[in-house]
Amino acid sequence: MTDFADYGRPRKVDGGLRARSARGAIGRSWWSRRFLEVLESFALGTRLTRGRSYARAGQVLRLDIAPGLVSAAVQGSRAQPYQVSIKLTPFPAALWARVEEELAGQAFFSARLLAGDLPDELEELFVAAGAPLFPADVDELTQRCNCPDFAVPCKHLAATFYLLAEAFDADPFELLHWRGRARAELLDRLRARRAEVTGAALLPEPGAGASTAPSLPDDGGSDPPVSPAGAARALAGLSVTPLAEAVDRYWLPPVPLPDRPPRLVTGPDLLLRQLGPPAPAIGGPGLLERLRRAYRAFGPADR
Template identity: 75%
Template sequence: MTDSAGGRFADYGRPRRVDGGLKARSTRGAIGRSWWSRRFLEVLESFALGTRLTRGRSYARAGQVVRLDVAPGEVTAVVQGSRAEPYQVRVALPVFPPALWSRIEEQLAGQAFFSARLLAGDLPGELEELFAEAGAPLFPTGVADLRQRCSCPDFAVPCKHLAATFYLLAEAFDADPFELLHWRGRSRAELLDRLRALRGSGGSSTVDEVAAATVDRPVDAGAEAAPAGAARALAGLTPAPLAETVDRFWVPPVPLPDRPPTLATGPDLLLRQLGAPAPAIGGPGLVERLRRAYRQLGR
């Protein structure tokens, strides 16, 4: 009865056209530009959904997602299918408890280099490690971590409407990585306020200056992504004459961390770089199986 097997739900016809729907910026190939959005999509692609994945990506690119909202523990979307009434989609993910967020924030505030990158709109790779070390992975590790629901008549989960939502959500994370943290229970404003308080007067100016470049904006997967990382932090700066800054030339713009950033990577780095193999040799499902095997061997 599934559409991947040519069952009854594949016979509804083409989806109804949507005016003003959210369209994926990617028009071909893979969706997701940042490492965190690609990491999130690895979970979806590990489901080995076949044509459901393909049709969900087509829905995302055609603008069939009418609305997408991110809230703590819940992503909701409205997706237009072939029926007159759009489908209601919900994807739930447990939020992290306040005590865990407090530990993460203390570590971020203690390393100005990492917190400055985060506040500039760039998720440092070490952030994933911090959550993993705390026993709470930042990203879903499998389909069981997500509670998915769609009002469409297709009983299979995830359906193409859920798949389209995942793709648009990944692009929303590209445009604003704070949305990923918001889904896990910490909004942009809450995180920035907490970091300011922890860093105190000695570090608040650096945090505020960098945070000023990350203004609140609604999730709009069809809009152009704002500059991220160093590009955002440096935007609008006016260079000073060299004679006025030569004595500070070798001084870092933000305090360096007590422990330099590590280049250590997980055993699945090569899998992230290569992408999914062809369907004939296992497809995306093979990537997830190899990743688990590599991690087990790494222990």
């Protein structure tokens, strides 16, 4: 079977979506780094790396995010751009209602979300509600590209994954949008539920035409800034407990913390699957198989 891994040079394009990261790792916020970490845990590391140059060269012409579907057009070596789609099942309405109830019940999450930020602890809350934000298995992703490369992901899919991670950097609510809830709808529901919980009036909406989306910092920082106006709107609807009544729990975390940081459960031979077979001069596929057996033998004892 023909290997299309190095099938021609991509055509140069003008005005493509170019990755903001010129070198090193892509992804500055916790949600974009976590997304790429999950993809790499599926042994997609080498394939993702091949698409990084496409992402940085601006070969992705279009990237659209909708509930359950990411679609893109990526310019390769042929005249017509390749059509890419990545599907992930969105959460049903009943599950979103349960998540929103959990979010509204905790002032910490309400304040951060209404101010335009996704706190790190949000992933644990979604997991506890039975709605993991990130796919647990590669089979949860349906990846399609009409290029001639039979491998999945191909370079065009990989480039789309990188640009998707950067889209999560620019607007973290795009991750929730992919899972089925747009920013405006989520915040409207959250405000309404907070009003039910606290008895406060609904917070006024920003002026017509105003955008509440956080912008990426220009200084290379890892987290999007939260505007003072956004923080004020978020805090205005939250109940306040006098310090004298809360001094005994002042230093406690706002939400229960896990016993240990969340970690991905992967097989002991993950690194071997990502690196591929060694060169024939040092053993080739035979050496790879011997190393795989050794990794599997020693892996359980190290846990």
